[in-house]
Amino acid sequence: MEITVNDQSTEIPEHHSVQQLLATLFPGSSKGIAVAVNQYVLPRSEWPAYILRPQDRIMLIKATQGG
Template identity: 75%
Template sequence: MEITVNDQSREIPEAYSVQQLLSGLFPDTSTGIAVAINQSVLARSEWERHLLQPNDRITLIKATQGG
C-alpha cells in the first residue's frame, strides 16, 4: 500500500505499524522522534499498535543536537 512520509511516497506492506516503519527508517535509534499521522500527533505508546492505512500522510521530526 502507498503512504506518504515527509512528502515522499513509499510502498509498505499491509498491516504495517508505525513502529515497523520507524525501525526501517531509523534502525539505530527511535529516540528523539515525533510522529504525526494526517496532522495528528501520535503518542509513542501507540506506535506498536497503530496500523498505517493507505494514503496516510506521516510527518516525522527527528531532534538533532547543536546550537
C-alpha cells in the first residue's frame, strides 16, 4: 500500500502500524522522533495500535543536538 512519508511516496505492507514503520525506517532507535499522521500529532503510546491506511500522510521529525 502507498503512503507519504515526509512528502515522499513510500510502499509498505498492509496492516502496518506506525511503530512497525518506524522500526523499518530507524532500526537502531526511535528516540527523539515525533510523528504526525494526516496533520494530527500521534502520541508515542498510540504508535503500536495505529494502523496506517492507504494515502496516509506521515510527517516524521527527528530531534538533533547542536548549536
